[in-house]
Amino acid sequence: MSEKTSKSTSGAPVSVPAKGIQPGKPFHDLAKWATKAPEGEHLISTAFGDKVKEDLKFVHNEPGVHKPDPILVADNVTRRFGGMTAVNVKHFEIERHGITALIGPNGAGKTTFFNLMTGFDAPNTGAWRFDGKDLAHVHPEQVARMGMVRTFQLTKVMSRLTVLDNMLLGAPVQPGEGLFRALVPGLWKKQEKANVEKAEALLERFLLIKKKDDFAGSLSGGQRKLLEMARALMSDPQLVMLDEPMAGVNPALKQSLLDHILSLREEGTTVLFVEHDINMVRHIADWVTVMAEGKIVAEGQPKSVMNDPAVIDAYLGAHANIDLGDDSVMDLKESEEH
Template identity: 70%
Template sequence: MSEQREENIDYMTDARPIAVGDNEPGCKKRDPIVVAENVTRSFGGINAVDVEYLEIPRHKITALIGPNGAGKTTLFNLLTGFDNPNSGKWQFEGQSIAGVSPYKVARMGMVRTFQLTKVMGKLTVLENMRLGASDQPGERLSKALFKGVWGSREKEITAQANVLLEKFKLDAKRDDYAASLSGGQRKLLEMARSLMVRPKLVMLDEPMAGVNPALTQSLLDHIKNLKSEGMTVLFVEHDMNMVRHIADWVVVMAEGKIVAEGPPGEVMKNPAVIDAYLGAHHDVDLGDAEGIRELEAELEADEESVVGTQDAGIIAKDHVVSGLDKKDGK
């Protein structure tokens, strides 16, 4: 009977609890897609990654956050086979993929992007996209010479690529060399290209770095929509706004270890996370007069702050708030 319910579930609105039991570091998930155990990697004397137990929930968007050097990207590299751990085992959809080479991991449906964007500069945007597609018989040397064998699949791939390019607003750049794209556009191209593989799990390493605010919004919607197509997303990001908006689950790393896990609202109130990563006033939006007033009130009550004293200078309340009110047209 529970099988029946699984099939009819709408992943966009699925509100069932993600974890089994309490939301604590290393907790079990109701339906994990990735399970990692005792994964460690050290560079010299430093333990870059030391993860005791981690499960990534299926059909959810999971954010991996943490300060610089916390081991987020190293964990990405380990899980996808781009780096080899000192110890540990991990599985994807129940199959052990420890020590499996990166291309096989990708073929199984676990596709990643890179923090330092990797696009093929001297291929056109469309060719970049086509390169991502799987099951193209023409990629075999024995069939490459015969266009009749791979031509029809190529048409399907091109159609798939065009749909994605339009979604990511790169359709005007279709025939340009990828090297002529801006940094943000390259991020988009890389993400779109990874979707060409039709992955089950997309792992995005800082997808929003360098993307302009207007585009961020539509990109967030795209990532959210991946869920409705049955995909699972794991992403590393420093933009807390994005984490709050789209993540169903947040995993916090510090010094290689998982220090907290839980839904975004809960994790961001966790004192350990605030100390290690977010900082005390992370939830104030400084672009907004209301937010500033709140922060002012908080800081005035804080004995260590200069706000509210004579030394306040240009951060004095009247100065800042009047400027913002003027901007808002009040």
């Protein structure tokens, strides 16, 4: 794998691997970028993680705060369904190369916000920019070509295609798709071979290589999640948006999936994910943004956000600090309703 030189926060040169999955390079080598190195070995690089940690160290923990190096910026984004406002985000930024968690109770507007940012839904108001480019009125496939891809809470795999064919759908360069070019194999065979090699390398990485010739419809719910994440990486995106990546995944695979996400950062990829597993959020997130009732109610480092009264109220309600075994709580709640 080729390397490039960066600098750590101390100013010393650090070798970081070139971006992208390299065919023939087993993922167990990449996984050493995660939090724990194998016995007797050292971490390859935490250059991007160190940079993000240093950059966010002096950022105030408050909703809508500005970041030192944002890759996605949204302003005054609203989405209404009839009389209900699902999203009402005044200002939102994601730090480049960081892992940002978007958390909140069910119905907070997180998935709707994802849909708006990626072109799958249109807002009533607002503007947003990805890497300095305006994304208003940009179609989802164009958003993906620009380097921002997403996965879905309910997986979108092609059940009657093989796992490998599902992967090849995510390849950005497909010269054989045209009618006339398809008749001349010399124009597309080399690229097709490269796409297959890359797809197989990703399937190896996500422990799905033995399933490559199976129909995607035969996979378990957790395996479909892994397939969708692997397919999203076929285009070497700058920003990956994961909608509840742990939902339906076998607990035995969760640590592996955590390592996948951490290694994405060390390849130079920015990650934004929606998740309800707070332990996972604490473990891997550099920054946490909390949504409730369509609004951003808190932002900050994971430890500080978990102790924020607004977050506790959003998840548990105003009586989170009261003994729920006390009958007086029910009397108080009934009096408030009347």
